[in-house]
Amino acid sequence: MKLTYTTEGNRICLSNGTKEKHLEWIHAGLLRVYENKNSEELVHLYYRNEAVESKIVTEGDNLIIQAENYEIRVDEELTLHITRNGQPYFEEYAGEDAKIYEEDKDWDLAKLEGHKEEASLADFKAQMTFRLFDDEDKIYGLGDKAAHLNRRDYEYISWNTDDPSQHNESYKSLYKSITYLLVNHHKTSYYGVFYPSSYKCSINLGKYNKKFMYIGTQKGEYDYFLLLGDNPAEITKNYTELVGRTLFTPMKFLGYHASRWSYSQEEMKAIREFHNKAQMPIDYIHMDINYMDHYKVYTVAENYFDDLKKFSAELKEDGIGLIPIIDPGVKVEQGYELYDHLTANHGFASRNGEDYVNAVWPGDSKYPNYFDEKTSDYLTEVTDRFLEEYDLAGIWCDMNEPASFNGPLPDDVEFPVNDKMYYHDEVHNLYGEYMTRCIAKAFTKNNLRPSVITRAAFATSSPYTTSWNGDNQSLWDHLRTSLPQVMTMNMSGFVVNGVDIGGFGNDSNKELLIRWVEANMFNPFLRNHSALNTRYQEPQAFDEETVEIYKKFIDLRYQFLPYLYDLLHKAHVTGEPVYRPLFYDFPTDENTKEINDQVMIGGSVMLAPILNQGQKSRVVYLPEGKWVNYFTNEVMEGGKEYIVPMKLNETGLFIKAGAMIPMFEGLRHIDKSKINTLCLYLAPGSEKSEYAHYEDDGETLDYQKGVFNEYHFVRKGNVLTMKMKHDGYSSDYHMLKVFFGGTVKSIELTKELEIIL
Ligand code: GLC
Numbered sequence: 001m002k003l004t005y006t007t008e009g010n011r012i013c014l015s016n017g018t019k020e021k022h023l024e025w026i027h028a029g030l031l032r033v034y035e036n037k038n039s040e041e042l043v044h045l046y047y048r049n050e051a052v053e054s055k056i057v058t059e060g061d062n063l064i065i066q067a068e069n070y071e072i073r074v075d076e077e078l079t080l081h082i083t084r085n086g087q088p089y090f091e092e093y094a095g096e097d098a099k100i101y102e103e104d105k106d107w108d109l110a111k112l113e114g115h116k117e118e119a120s121l122a123d124f125k126a127q128m129t130f131r132l133f134d135d136e137d138k139i140y141g142l143g144d145k146a147a148h149l150n151r152r153d154y155e156y157i158s159w160n161t162d163d164p165s166q167h168n169e170s171y172k173s174l175y176k177s178i179t180y181l182l183v184n185h186h187k188t189s190y191y192g193v194f195y196p197s198s199y200k201c202s203i204n205l206g207k208y209n210k211k212f213m214y215i216g217t218q219k220g221e222y223d224y225f226l227l228l229g230d231n232p233a234e235i236t237k238n239y240t241e242l243v244g245r246t247l248f249t250p251m252k253f254l255g256y257h258a259s260r261w262s263y264s265q266e267e268m269k270a271i272r273e274f275h276n277k278a279q280m281p282i283d284y285i286h287m288d289i290n291y292m293d294h295y296k297v298y299t300v301a302e303n304y305f306d307d308l309k310k311f312s313a314e315l316k317e318d319g320i321g322l323i324p325i326i327d328p329g330v331k332v333e334q335g336y337e338l339y340d341h342l343t344a345n346h347g348f349a350s351r352n353g354e355d356y357v358n359a360v361w362p363g364d365s366k367y368p369n370y371f372d373e374k375t376s377d378y379l380t381e382v383t384d385r386f387l388e389e390y391d392l393a394g395i396w397c398d399m400n401e402p403a404s405f406n407g408p409l410p411d412d413v414e415f416p417v418n419d420k421m422y423y424h425d426e427v428h429n430l431y432g433e434y435m436t437r438c439i440a441k442a443f444t445k446n447n448l449r450p451s452v453i454t455r456a457a458f459a460t461s462s463p464y465t466t467s468w469n470g471d472n473q474s475l476w477d478h479l480r481t482s483l484p485q486v487m488t489m490n491m492s493g494f495v496v497n498g499v500d501i502g503g504f505g506n507d508s509n510k511e512l513l514i515r516w517v518e519a520n521m522f523n524p525f526l527r528n529h530s531a532l533n534t535r536y537q538e539p540q541a542f543d544e545e546t547v548e549i550y551k552k553f554i555d556l557r558y559q560f561l562p563y564l565y566d567l568l569h570k571a572h573v574t575g576e577p578v579y580r581p582l583f584y585d586f587p588t589d590e591n592t593k594e595i596n597d598q599v600m601i602g603g604s605v606m607l608a609p610i611l612n613q614g615q616k617s618r619v620v621y622l623p624e625g626k627w628v629n630y631f632t633n634e635v636m637e638g639g640k641e642y643i644v645p646m647k648l649n650e651t652g653l654f655i656k657a658g659a660m661i662p663m664f665e666g667l668r669h670i671d672k673s674k675i676n677t678l679c680l681y682l683a684p685g686s687e688k689s690e691y692a693h694y695e696d697d698g699e700t701l702d703y704q705k706g707v708f709n710e711y712h713f714v715r716k717g718n719v720l721t722m723k724m725k726h727d728g729y730s731s732d733y734h735m736l737k738v739f740f741g742g743t744v745k746s747i748e749l750t751k752e753l754e755i756i757l
Pocket of ligand 1: 164260261288289325398455470471504529530531
């Protein structure tokens, strides 16, 4: 068989006489490989097309394509073998053993003892198979899975699933489907793969056969994006550019959220009073499902609040916003306005032409067809009115996998859009995203940045919403998992993400809660939330000591707020994650590859908390360079491990020597217009450093029109200078306060300045 090819712009069409394969360069860091493209009618991707020069030559039975520093060898089976600067980089795998057979398992017997039947997929319409070079290959990615960073040897099924039992590393599906893998091999080589189909697929990372990993789909197409680059940073940026960059939330959203299923009005008042008395920062209280009238979405139960609007206003005076939960399921009840309207206007999913009914909290419920613009616009209006009517601060979207208490939605549930019919098997993984798109519009139409949280999501959802990782439990194991989970979500483009602090299910306890807040204080989304019938787990539910320690770390979080906000803005613009594994910043350091219990927050701050019951010291790995222990000011040499003592009220916080960190002082709530002093902490241990600080109004979309400031700080020895690189916002700052080597200097913040430290 002879290989032939044709080219058209950036596309090369290869044929071996029996089949065809297409290679399409989107730009030098992104190659699409496909036989047939997956539909992009509902999956929104962002393309930056740039010409890539390719040279194609025939070599024996193979074709060789040279482009940039890559050489792609295509063999007679149309299998790709890519080298980069002459080194093995990426290979498809086409061995005889790559055909997947599903084993026959005796589930009937196992089920007798209560074992749960596990899903498995085979008989693929399309299977993309990639070679694993050796046992040392690491495979990261896939968003929220409850596992360590390296997912090698596991199998996942991309299918958004609501399952509140104890999540662990053997869970194949959780709430989100983020079909993105980041692979490291030969120590320093990295590439990424993104599978852009919303249909269910199996992602097997060397479990079936250690020589390869595969993505297999029964309904999607052979079509994947290969993300190329020098290191995780480049690959992540290329990936997030394709799927859409993270939502830039209001600054306030980075504050502390207090929640429980389900606080009464009295309990919410008590939270406010407690935070006032303890002077502990807080920005939001969440309203879980009990506030609704019989779980009817967009209603408020009579007598749940004396007067919700008045109560909201009172909380607002104290700087606290109320965030209600909204689920998609609409109670079947004639006379309920929302139900009647959507029924009359064909706004619900259907089956065989009749509205489809399943059950969620309200009992029998129907699912709005968020894919249909008319329905979605209507629900945006309903959301906007609801926010306005009760002066609410955000929306928490839950149960949007979508959850269903009467068995799964059948594949053929219908979601009509204009004259086209989409079915549940295609839209399932996108349902959560389309709900958040609809809700986010209720903010953007008013020139506000969305304050939206979701449980379910697809790879492309992060431009519309923040997220949390669902129903974890008050277990030490789930505390440990929270770090790789939030790091991987960040690496998968979902920056404002967090887990329920203290654990949602089961009973928390003093030590666990304290270690949890110490470990999660820099989670971009920071919320303490617990389930119905569990022990109360607010710090005040324990004792004075818990309150004192909890406050210490919430105060610290608020102190680092401008740093987090700068990082979030950067993530929104460049795709650089905020909360990331050490290998992101130190990609050639082998020691960093499997560190699950330390986190980089931006490039300058590293957290190394205690994650085990009873433990009072831990090993901390400091990568190359110098580091400063934030609490002791000790300058420490990197490239080695230390044993660091950490009493119950201590955690590990290390700053890169010389780093500049913008900080705020004494905040209790975040109201950007009232923050008049910018602090700058200068870590010791280096002669030179620089930092760019971003400022805007913290809440509107005006920044998109240039209404922001950028301050460029440079320190050389004991001279600190600042110049404004962008001057578009009438600043709220009056003073700059610099902390350096035990001294503090305050100076009026003008557009250009020089300070001798
Ligand atoms: C789901 C959510 C949880 C919420 C509960 C009641 O379990 O994951 O956060 O509290 O529903 O609404």
